Structures are given as C-alpha cells and as structure tokens.
Amino acid sequence: MKQNTHPQYDVVTLTCSNCSATFTVGTTATKGFSVALCSQCHPAYTGAQSIIDTANRVSKFMERQKKAEQMRTGKK
Numbered sequence: 355m356k357q358n359t360h361p362q363y364d365v366v367t368l369t370c371s372n373c374s375a376t377f378t379v380g381t382t383a384t385k386g387f388s389v390a391l392c393s394q395c396h397p398a399y400t401g402a403q404s405i406i407d408t409a410n411r412v413s414k415f416m417e418r419q420k421k422a423e424q425m426r427t428g429k430k
C-alpha cells in the first residue's frame with residue numbers, strides 16, 4: 355500500500371487580526387495563517403455596520419455622494 359498519502363492534520367489556534375478573538379481549528383496548512391475577519395466581528399454576524407476602510411475609499415465615496423446631493427438640491 356502507498357505510504358504517506360495524507361497530509362499532516364493539526365489542531366491550531368487562530369487569532370482574528372481584527373478583533374483578536376481566538377479559535378481552535380483543524381488544518382493541514384504547514385505555514386501559519388491568520389484571518390482578517392471572523393464570526394465574532396464580521397458584520398454579517400454582528401448586524402452592525404463596520405467598514406474596514408482600506409486606502410480611504412469609503413470616505414472618498416461618501417464625499418462624492420455629499421457633493422452630488424448638494425448639486426441636486428442646488429439646482430432645484
């Protein structure tokens with residue numbers, strides 16, 4: 355029979371990089387990995403709106419929305 359066909363399955367502790375919650379998960383990953391969001395802090399689970407504003411894109415969008423609203427109300 356073929357030997358060593360299955361990867362090593364380990365139980366590791368993961369830490370969420372957003373809320374620092376720790377989880378125990380089973381994995382065959384050999385290198386360490388992390389999660390950016392988890393079930394403790396993801397908006398889909400918490401119901402709260404929390405946006406991770408990378409490169410200021412959300413605030414720029416909000417600015418544009420505000421300008422557009424001002425233009426709309428100014429014309430009428």
Ligand SMILES: [Zn+2]
Pocket residue numbers: 370371372373374375390391392393394395396
């Ligand atoms: Zn989290």
